[in-house]
Amino acid sequence: MATISRMASGKPDASAILSKGAYYILDRCASHSEVYPVVCEAFYSGVEKLAGEESAKHVRRDGLAMLHKHFPTEKVLLLEEYVRSALKETLLDWSFRVGSEDLGLSHPFYVDHLIVIRIHYPFDVARKAKTAERPDAARADFWDHAVSAIRNPRIILNQASRAIRRPRKNSSYDPDQFHGALAKPARSHGAHIDTWYGHSFDGINLWWSIDGVNVDNTVILYPDMFARPVDFDPKSMYLSKGQQVSEPHQVDLKPGELLLFNPEMLHSTQVNVSETTRVALTTRINPHEPKFNDEAPFNFEHWHNSRDIEHRKYKALDVFPAGKHRGEPSYLSRPRYESATTKTISVNHPSSEGPACAIGDLTPGVKVAVDFPDAKVILWRDANNEIKAYSRLCPHVGVDLVDGWHDADHVHCPGHGLKFAWEDGHSNCASFKLRAYGVELRDGGVFLFKRPQGASAGAEAAASV
Ligand code: FES
Ligand SMILES: [Fe+2]
Structure with a gap:
């Protein structure tokens, strides 16, 4: 196809x-x-x-x-x-x-x-x-x-x-x-x-x-x-x-x-x-x-x-008046596209008051979108078992990255193609970078905390399992 x-x-x-x-x-x-x-x-x-x-x-x-x-x-x-x-x-x-x-x-x-x-x-x-x-x-x-x-x-x-x-x-x-x-x-x-x-x-x-x-x-x-x-x-x-x-x-x-x-x-x-x-x-x-x-x-x-x-x-x-020339496309329809490597989770507490998810919810290669009442976050566990967390609305015009395609290195925005590195949230445009959350693992849960504006999304943004 x-x-x-x-x-x-x-x-x-x-x-x-x-x-x-x-x-x-x-x-x-x-x-x-x-x-x-x-x-x-x-x-x-x-x-x-x-x-x-x-x-x-x-x-x-x-x-x-x-x-x-x-x-x-x-x-x-x-x-x-x-x-x-x-x-x-x-x-x-x-x-x-x-x-x-x-x-x-x-x-x-x-x-x-x-x-x-x-x-x-x-x-x-x-x-x-x-x-x-x-x-x-x-x-x-x-x-x-x-x-x-x-x-x-x-x-x-x-x-x-x-x-x-x-x-x-x-x-x-x-x-x-x-x-x-x-x-x-x-x-x-x-x-x-x-x-x-x-x-x-x-x-x-x-x-x-x-x-x-x-x-x-x-x-x-x-x-x-x-x-x-x-x-x-x-x-x-x-x-x-x-x-x-x-x-x-x-x-x-x-x-x-x-x-x-x-x-x-x-x-x-x-x-x-x-x-x-x-x-x-x-x-x-x-x-x-x-x-x-x-x-x-x-x-x-x-x-x-x-x-x-x-x-x-x-x-x-x-x-060709549309009212008279109505139609359908001539291709044979296929089933709706669903990503097998995307997971969504909703929680009821604010992001600072409880875990985003259980550690076990994160699998390497699968992106996990968490909806808090006060934030939309995307989490990623890489091949080295490091966990990263970012604000997931694209800084360009706010399209949700959870719907985008991803591979081991990047998530691609389904809006206009910006791609963001899992490693530190930088994109292919110097003007746009994802805001990273700090990550802490305790009691089997993944807890997030806001990091000071402008802090780098290096090791401190991630936690290793
Ligand atoms: S909204 Fe993400 S590239 Fe435009
Ligand atoms: Fe077009």
């Missing part, structure tokens, strides 16, 4: 992507040599327009991965919109060519109207953004749709009937609450499945690395979650609490490499703990007529038909 293939030649298998969650990395996709330079040029000219010639000169010299050195964080959203708008037709053509030449799809197949440009600065740079200038993308989209509606009046009919039939459900959707005070350019997607957001079932994401993506700023895939039931939180539309996840796969891609994957596989954005800017873009293909989860708070119902793109009719749009 869900194996990765790097392909220097040959073709990826579209049906394996849809039914098995297979995913592929193409080192040179269709039309690469024509389109890739145009894409890079669009970024450079956007930088020049928004930040001046000098900035553009430096970005050309150092590469887009160094964008954060030469282009203000506050203007990143404007640059994304500039590039999206400049490349719309180019990327429709490119998606069509990937669909027909790399994936071997025949007419008609569909390319989503939505194109997303993804610029992620290193977290420690992005978090300092004071403001984020926002483009008026809604107005651009309105005019796009208005032009398309002249050719296809069903677009207007659908908008009208949607407004009458189903004013937006799930009004609890509130991503700002999930991200807290984080500046917009520093936000990353939590773990999700695209159909939760009203994307179509059976789609194929084209995720193009423009200037290289490494394991510390990438997209995270959870292959073993594919085709399993996964719960989401309607407020954030990300993974719900209490849903454990399988091993994350952090994909590294060279400049120009293309990742093809099924967005019904759980995936998220790695908080950028690298020293480079991640520049990527995504489009989406549906090999057949799109069908939807009509319960989503919105749906992506506007698609370009492969025949229209081939004939350069870029303004032509097909509409």
